[in-house]
Amino acid sequence: RKKICSFCANKVKQIDYKDTKFLQKYITDRAKILPRRITGNCANHQRQLTTAIKRARIVALLPFSAGE
Secondary structure, X not given: OOOOOHHHHOOOOOOOOOOHXXXXXXXXXXXXXXXXXXXXXXXXXXXXXHXXXXXXXXXXXXXXXXXO
């Protein structure tokens, strides 16, 4: 069954990199970005999401990897 993009359904224009609680849903416990086939996002919003997660990592809001 095809998943619906949650961003398109909620009419989200821009994904904010400072909203870490929200971005946390789209990364694994190992701090990997979840792919489109699992999240069900459209290509456009998946790209925005990836960029937002990477920006949050650079500003040290999210981890680059799971600390052992």
